[in-house]
Amino acid sequence: MALVTVIAMVSVGGHVAHAAPSAALDLSQYHGKVVYLDFWASWCAPCKLSFPFLEKLQSYYAGRNFVLLAVNVDHDRTKADAFLREAGSNLPIVYDTTGGIARTFNVKAMPTSVVIGADGRVRYVHSGFFPDQMPLYEAHISELLNAK
Amino acid sequence: MQNDGRRRARARAGLGIALLCVGGILSACASVGPAAWDHDLMARKSMQLNTHPDLMAALEHSYFSKEGASGGRSFVGGGCGCN
Structure with a gap:
């Protein structure tokens, strides 16, 4: 499960990397780190709601063994880019226009967050985004970061 | 044997x-409905049952006023048969 190789394009820091149209999302490079994969789409209202929380996670756990990747599943990438501009997001984005990564992780709802432990195994799946469950989402991350 | x-x-x-x-x-029947990441495709205008609402409204009007027929696409009225 840790190694997912699909056709995707990766951008970091809000800048889109057009150079690699068939770059791979290789989660094995994050082995030893807790990975928070967030599947989102521009048409999904709860996703918009979740972005400030994701930004907060990103900054709060900076410097720890934590990686957050926001996987966009829009078929039309321009809509995703417009969403990101509007949100002013700096999250690392993985473009999954064919749904290959989402299919691999058996995503059933938008948004869905998959929390992967340092051992590369999927530990928690958060289906949907519910603001009242933010402490639980954070607790899952903390638990995995503090796991020996 | x-x-x-x-x-x-x-x-x-x-x-x-x-x-x-x-x-x-x-x-x-194991897979009903679009995948979570395909909902934007379903929301496209080309996927709607009524892609041209103005044209449909005009057709409905002509059925109602000239053909004496209306309905069939929604539930209207109270069942008295007067509309």
Whole structure:
């Protein structure tokens, strides 16, 4: 499960990397780190709601063994880019226009967050985004970061 | 003895085919609706039942006023038959 190789394009820091149209999302490079994969789409209202929380996670756990990747599943990438501009997001984005990564992780709802432990195994799946469950989402991350 | 063997083989084949049919029928409804990441495709105008609402409204109007027929696309009225 840790190694997912699909056709995707990766951008970091809000800048889109057009150079690699068939770059791979290789989660094995994050082995030893807790990975928070967030599947989102521009048409999904709860996703918009979740972005400030994701930004907060990103900054709060900076410097720890934590990686957050926001996987966009829009078929039309321009809509995703417009969403990101509007949100002013700096999250690392993985473009999954064919749904290959989402299919691999058996995503059933938008948004869905998959929390992967340092051992590369999927530990928690958060289906949907519910603001009242933010402490639980954070607790899952903390638990995995503090796991020996 | 040979007939018994053939009968058993036929029964097994029949059972296998029956199981395949049941499996096929059950799995036919296993995936209903679009995948979570395909909802934007379903929301496209080209995927709507009524892609040209103005044209549809005009058609409805002509059916209502000239053909004496209306409805069929929604539930309207109280069942008195007067609309």
